Amino acid sequence: MRWSRKDRRESPTSAEGSPAGPDRHGGRAAMRVVLSTTVQAHTFDVARELQRRGWLAALFTGYPRSRMAAKGLSGPEVRCFPIPVLAGMLMNRLVRSQRFALRTEAWPKVLFDRWVARRLPECDLFLATSSVGLASGRAAKARGAFWVCDRPCSHILTQNRLLDEEYRLHGLRWPGISRAIVERELAEYREADAVLVASSFAERSFVREHGFPAERLWKVPYGIDLSRFHPDGEPDPAFFDVLFVGQLSFQKGVPYLLEAFDRLEVPNKRLTLVGAEQPGIDRYLAPFRDRPDVRVAGVLPQEGVRGEMSRAHVLVLPSVQDGFGMVTAQAMACGCPVVVTENCGSADLVLGPQVGRVVPARDSQVLANALKELAQSPPDRAAVRAAASQAGGWDQFVDRLTGRCVETLGREACPC
Template structure:
């Protein structure tokens, strides 16, 4: 069995590529990134094909343009990469394309009798759009909604694909809510790079340090974390935010009187520094309103940091609630406060969860489990396809 992968960037696709390569199943991975950006992905040169002519300039200068221009550029970039993959698609048994950029190449693969898998890293796109619109209205942000062309394209992909893969139970349920046949939506929870994320230091006794790692967006549920932090009672609490600051977002949070004066902005952190910060934090909070998985959950666990996550993430798949982490209902700041207060008041329970989180990650085996499950799924799809072809030939 040979598998071709397609992604506009890196994402989890290169973790999947390495797993398939280890099993002798990777034909090639197409990426919209330039080759120099992929030099540390630990794959042979001939296994990577790049088509960076729209994605790379977009990454370099998109911030200088209006939202309308960025939207159009992103749309055209996805269409161009999909067309390129369709033109250059090598012999394979399975094409796995990240959602939003695989319809044309998927149809090409199917025309050859191959399997097309739509890899969706978030909730069903219509559910994602609804949640984002609701949050923007609640907090007073302007939001045009996801490009209708993108929604239509993704829904065509969902219908066309032989199978859809998602990383979390939350994502899987969102497809069921939209009427997609659940037999076609397969759960493949992400792994974690344990060579990069491992314990590196300890949290300071007597303090209660909370880490958030991600973008400052409504999608990530940051206002609920800010509300919970303000309500949390602890004499030595600290909130660290790792990620590129968004001044407009901060200004809006200050206007709503949600922004704490003592929040510590760390900016974007390289992975080794992020692992060190996770190791020295008591908890990591992922309060997302919509998050396909949230790889920071398993990364934090690998560093011995207790994850506290909303129900709209991969929490149900990353850890056991109440044992190696805590889950709270998405959009409920009071519930998040209660979870944080419990951990702040119970240092022995916090330590027990830190130990359990480390043990849970060891059972995951890095990305090995993800690779095993993905390979098994693709193999079963190919086998079933061959069986149908034999039946038709009789």
Template sequence: MRCIYSIGACLGGVGVGTTGYHSAKGIHDHGRLERVLCAYHDQVEIPEDVVFDVLPGGGITDKLLMRSAMLFGSPNGYAFKGGVYDRLASRKIVDCDVFHGWSLQSLHSMRSARERGALAVLERPNSHILTQKRILDEEFRRWDVKGRHVEDAEVSRGLIEYEEADVISVPSEFVRQSFIEEGVSKSKVHVTPYGYDSDVFSPGEKADDTFRVLFAGHISCRKGVPYLLEAWERLGLEDAELVLVGKVFPEMREMLGEYTGRFDNITVKGMVPSSQMVAEYRKASVFALPTLEEGFALVLFEALACGLPVITTPNSGGADIIDDGSGGFIVPVRDAESLADRIKYLHENPDEAGSIGSSAVECVRDYTWKRYGERLIGLYERVLA
């Protein structure tokens, strides 16, 4: 079995670049990787002769494509960049048994691979595009945020990709259910949960006694940050700290400024290199991710692996591995009251919080990147059989 893997991002970079890298490495470690196509790549432990940078100029071209699209009204440039990447990547498809490409950047590549007799696997790291659009449109209206998070061009391309793919690989049951609810056949959608680096993320000693709630991810409406801020205000904890790590999105700047102006125990750290995140987890008492729409947030695996009780929503993917009281708590989306109640409980019951944190490590023991690679190869073998 020979596989081509394609992702229009920096292979080995942050976010999806991390997932893409570990996917390709897992396929390579099983001796199945024909080549990996990417926008450009960071330093990776995959032989250079099978890594193909698709965008001439690498990261510079990547940024120029997105900024050019945004000048013409695109909210983020993803649709335009994904389309350009896909057209160029499709020219690098060779004979293979499996083509595995990321959603919104693989339509023409899948067609090229299928013409050569390959199985077309589509990676969809978020909910069905219509579900995603509906959730985010509702949220943007709620907070009076102008513009669109999901473009019409993305919706059109996504729906065609879903139709033409032989298999759709998704990271969580939340995502799978969103596809089924939108009419996609159950047999076409397969859950393959992501993982974490067990050599990096593990429990460590906390250096102080401060009760610290940590959030990591895009500081945005999609990630539910407004509800976390509202919960923090409800709690009124004076002997505690809320730490927000990540890029601040435009729609959050005014609200965040208002809260940090009123509460001196809210710290916004901005972007933190991946290599330093383990230190942030080990400073925390609780990890909170009240996201509205996600595939399976990698930060959940990392926080659990570091022994933190996690408070998250069913829409994060976390419900696949967390039961109430085992690893953390699942709270409804858009529910600041429930979020505050769970934070308060952990604040007032440190022994119980410690016990839940210990169980957190067990929740992710079977979700390393090595196991992800094994599951991915298993998926290919089952579908090809």
């Protein structure tokens, strides 16, 4: 027997299908959880923790099975359907047209969503990344599961607005998010039992800007995997090394970082940019490519990123719009101080000058000043790592998420 909205007084079911009593996770009874996503983001970290507990009923993913095994996820719970995503990517490469990309952006998500809906196992909690959970979320909800729409960014209309503004500032035309994707997401926001966000910035975009009911908006900060991110080197005291990790794009605020670094009056400064270059950004990168104090490193494996974070004096995430910014927590776990913008969800982690600075978005001078302050008075790296540890791991994220589900269904009626 399971516990669900249909019968909250029934006993929960273990992963093996037998009645489950309280387990070692804070005395909470086992919960069967299904995850669905076509992107990586944080979902795979959540899946690993759920699988460790025996709570993962299924992980539906758009990645191939070989890629999932490389990420430490295998077994019958991992169900892969990469065909729609790969087909969409191939078509966009063959037909290089923004108009075509917008017209076809939704169909891989629709196909994946329908595929999940037809194969959905019994579960208590269905957590689907936004834009791929409409049909499957409805199916899960009809069968008594609690449907949570997982939105890694700000509200989709806020994201669209901020990026449109940003592109206009650079004299470019933002193609926008396809109307079909926007309509799917807005329907998911309306119909899901709850919408999950990870930060105060994302929360404000829903509740304040768009009037979303606060009781249906769950803010649960992401965890940090301290076994994967930890000090792996030391900064060179002869230099001041500034690091950026992420997509080299307008959304991530890379032009403002380049301008701030140019203005930065610190001897022996160096800038390392790690990540894939996005369309349009080259005109800002071009003047810096041949400079001896700037290195465009491209995409690095996790071990390489950890090393860069450990050796950097500061990581900067100058995002115009960022629902969280996992690299901030990862850098802090490596002992690296951070500078992020107010439009970056991981600003929630920067609780004081002992960790780093929070600056306004789109202000390169304030960003340059913050970097200079950190160069002159660097925070204690052990204190930065301690702050990351206090933010909690993925086990605590799962506890908080399932706890919100239990609380919503009713404390008095749930056997947890």
